[in-house]
Amino acid sequence: MNVYAGPLSTLEIHLDAIARNYLLLKKKLKSGADCAAVVKADAYGLGAGPVSRALFDQGCRHFFVAHFGEAAVLRHALPEKDAIIYVLNGPWGAEAKAFIEGNFVPVLNSLDDLNYWSGVCKAGNKRHPALLHVDTGMSRLGLSAREATRLFSDKTALQALDIRYIMSHLACADEPKHPHNNAQLTLLRTLTKALPTPSRLSFANSAGIFLGPDYHFDLARPGCALYGIKPFNEGENPMQGTVTLKGRILQTRLIDISSTVGYGASYRVVPPANCATVSVGYADGYLRSLTGRGAVVIGEKKCPVIGRVSMDTIIVDTTTLSVQPRAGDWAEIIGPGQTVDEVAEQAGTIGYEILTSLGKRYQRSYTGA
Numbered sequence: 313m314n315v316y317a318g319p320l321s322t323l324e325i326h327l328d329a330i331a332r333n334y335l336l337l338k339k340k341l342k343s344g345a346d347c348a349a350v351v352k353a354d355a356y357g358l359g360a361g362p363v364s365r366a367l368f369d370q371g372c373r374h375f376f377v378a379h380f381g382e383a384a385v386l387r388h389a390l391p392e393k394d395a396i397i398y399v400l401n402g403p404w405g406a407e408a409k410a411f412i413e414g415n416f417v418p419v420l421n422s423l424d425d426l427n428y429w430s431g432v433c434k435a436g437n438k439r440h441p442a443l444l445h446v447d448t449g450m451s452r453l454g455l456s457a458r459e460a461t462r463l464f465s466d467k468t469a470l471q472a473l474d475i476r477y478i479m480s481h482l483a484c485a486d487e488p489k490h491p492h493n494n495a496q497l498t499l500l501r502t503l504t505k506a507l508p509t510p511s512r513l514s515f516a517n518s519a520g521i522f523l524g525p526d527y528h529f530d531l532a533r534p535g536c537a538l539y540g541i542k543p544f545n546e547g548e549n550p551m552q553g554t555v556t557l558k559g560r561i562l563q564t565r566l567i568d569i570s571s572t573v574g575y576g577a578s579y580r581v582v583p584p585a586n587c588a589t590v591s592v593g594y595a596d597g598y599l600r601s602l603t604g605r606g607a608v609v610i611g612e613k614k615c616p617v618i619g620r621v622s623m624d625t626i627i628v629d630t631t632t633l634s635v636q637p638r639a640g641d642w643a644e645i646i647g648p649g650q651t652v653d654e655v656a657e658q659a660g661t662i663g664y665e666i667l668t669s670l671g672k673r674y675q676r677s678y679t680g681a
């Protein structure tokens with residue numbers, strides 16, 4: 313086989329692992345609670361179409377995106393009428409008509425959103441579904457506690473609307489012992505107790521599911537855990553990895569005189585050393601902050617990134633490998649030998665950012681569909 317003919321870097325997305333993660337989260341939920349899937353940002357970089365399809369096949373019917381444009385793309389991937397697509401950033405980004413025609417459910421994040429959507433409903437003489445977001449401690453989106461209290465004390469306020477769920481979002485659920493979790497839970501309960509008619513609630517993200525049944529309510533909204541990111545900061549990761557990311561070794565080199573490696577000549581190799589140049593760089597989402605901190609797996613052993621991360625390549629030190637790799641061999645960046653969370657740790661960020669930064673040059677494939 314001609315080694316030159318194959319792809320330079322590959323991204324395999326394991327839909328069966330995503331499906332198993334979904335089923336595990338669903339099983340954790342108390343009975344009666346439904347499990348949505350957050351597929352915003354192209355399903356955290358993994359491909360909203362194939363990922364949502366796989367989750368739909370597991371029984372998922374609630375899908376959350378952030379932008380109207382993402383909802384429109386998802387509608388093509390999920391033509392079934394019973395797939396409900398919610399838009400987290402609200403009724404922005406398109407005419408109300410487009411929301412209604414696409415049957416998309418906006419999250420109403422402010423009194424302005426609420427008034428706007430009420431107006432749309434009145435004008436069309438139809439109560440179009442929406443979610444209502446109340447802020448309980450994130451100060452990002454949603455009605456303030458004061459606004460919610462006033463609104464819920466007026467028995468007629470929500471009558472013009474078809475509010476499917478009242479939702480709120482946890483700020484610290486990945487830290488199970490953080491007192492903010494219980495404070496948010498208490499506030500959500502207090503606020504919604506004042507509602508004229510009891511509403512269904514949606515509260516838990518991935519980490520929130522692991523805080524226990526008090527946090528589950530009627531609809532959980534996991535994202536990261538579906539994709540294998542560890543949802544909380546303690547113990548073992550109960551989720552399976554969903555991605556195998558590999559780059560090809562383009563060239564190997566025995567360095568036998570004192571030499572510098574990469575841009576800025578910032579790293580000096582002590583000879584003798586073996587190096588390999590791998591076909592992945594910051595343009596592929598291999599973050600430049602991995603300079604001097606990243607590692608790749610070659611032959612089941614970790615090889616450190618040396619020198620600066622370039623746009624299209626990294627250089628790794630393979631000296632400790634008993635069998636030296638050759639040009640054309642693969643280096644694993646994420647996979648069985650190194651989790652996305654480990655790469656994130658090396659880069660000084662979170663797994664979410666690693667996945668949503670994955671570049672466009674990988675030869676993508678979906679397995680386990």
Ligand SMILES: *Cc1c(COP(=O)(O)O)cnc(C)c1O
Pocket residue numbers: 350352400481516517518519533534535536537
């Ligand atoms: C992104 C997001 C989620 C999913 O959070 P994860 O931590 O990825 O599970 C849930 N709800 C809202 C409002 C979000 O913005």
